[in-house]
Amino acid sequence: MVDDRRGEPLFERLCLIGVGLVGSSIARAARERGDIARTVVAHTRKPETLARVRALGFADVVEADPAEAVRGADCVILCVPVGAYAGVMAAIAPHLAPGCVLSDVGSTKGSVIRDLGPLLPPGVHLVPAHPMAGTEHSGPDAGFADLFRGRYVILTPVPGGNAAAVERIAELWRRCGSMVERMDAATHDKVVAIVSHLPHLIAFTICGTADDLAEETREAVLKFAASGFRDFTRIASSDVDMWRDIFLNNREALLEMLARFTEDAQALGRAVRWGEAGFIEDRIRRGRRIRRGLIERKQA
């Protein structure tokens, strides 16, 4: 099914709906390799972004009308915040070509099936995907062809979906340099809730907690931000729309992980209050053990 020869494109016409950091990086990777798509179509709503994407020149076609953008495409990838999926799908669904593979790059996967599934035309194959790659920056200028190199991409194929379509999306990501894994959407949403969404919620929160301190302490906090707080704020500098949508679209898994984490933090706080040294030591040792696990997997 998959053609591995360089130069023979995987898709004839790849349409990217949204060309921010991730979308523009896919376009740049496709342009650099040549064997991902013969033609790359970029769609974006905002006039100023359209002009910028034309100037940057990473797409063969830049199209303001979503219906026009997807016309004749054999692959469409949604690269907009997950909260925009339902609206985008309403606009493009009637214009998707039969046999088209519809994929995405969103950080929540249950919501994709919920928002795209009901509008999916017969003969269009949905393959939800989540490239675990990103930077602190956003917008079409922030993208680069190597963004996905060496990073995991998780596919969450829909039950009873088209196996050949899944394999073509897997191959697209392998050609971008990624390692492809598959899991069901529910497991994906739990895993990213704890490895990514909860850490972001915590980082946004602690910045606010610091900001609420009395003037004198707050000034000192900014001055003496040691490595702990600094690492937290690095996470907290992320894109507003994207993270609002992620939180709202992975609600259940995120709230479950927040509840578990809060219980655990309260238990550690209780041990601090009552001077339970053994309990505190045990919690610190577990942190070190997980850290070692990451180092052994070369993730740290």
Add this chain to the structure above:
Amino acid sequence: MVDDRRGEPLFERLCLIGVGLVGSSIARAARERGDIARTVVAHTRKPETLARVRALGFADVVEADPAEAVRGADCVILCVPVGAYAGVMAAIAPHLAPGCVLSDVGSTKGSVIRDLGPLLPPGVHLVPAHPMAGTEHSGPDAGFADLFRGRYVILTPVPGGNAAAVERIAELWRRCGSMVERMDAATHDKVVAIVSHLPHLIAFTICGTADDLAEETREAVLKFAASGFRDFTRIASSDVDMWRDIFLNNREALLEMLARFTEDAQALGRAVRWGEAGFIEDRIRRGRRIRRGLIERKQA
């Protein structure tokens, strides 16, 4: 009072009680510069550490008996976990020379005055200090002379204390390359509670929360630990004894910050549950604003 000429040592005999990462780094800085102390005495309890410190050769005298170590020293710096201060002080107090400056490097400062104050002999000057420098590593092998270069050191002088002694400790840290700031112990303890102790408590906790997940999810967590979780575990790989003692000795400020943070995290969780997009966006924006504040201060 302070002699700025290179070669003229600030102290005749500097005694370091504990020569782990921080203590051994002070010894190395003193040896490298020559103008911090004429003689550096290192004390450590454990026989294997004693042998290692002798082999590393950064101290002029290595002494197993704390009473003997402080004898004739005009400066003694406690470089052990803060939980050990009271015990150490009981052992050394009767042997401290009149006029000696007694300082420390602990991360909690109210506890220092609580634990050392009552045993302080007349004529010995207490100057609590906290160099905000460290690495993930510990022990005498981990130290290096430049550890404090460009980092803040906070002094929390005791009310009515000896001004000349405070200035000599300030000068010691300036000669180690640090920027010296002064504040009262209570403000210090609040500031470090939020910039350092709470982030560590959170990091230890989230590692435990992940470790408690069902087997399948836990394996995936280790595999897909994205940057958020990875940054958290970097913090969580810290020294067990040191962090247990910090938590137990900054109890009140830490529990207050944990309570504030928990309220704020619950409020954000509630906004996620009820789909309050505006509230979520506001929290994310505040995080970005604090981040920008740090960047402007060149702390990020």
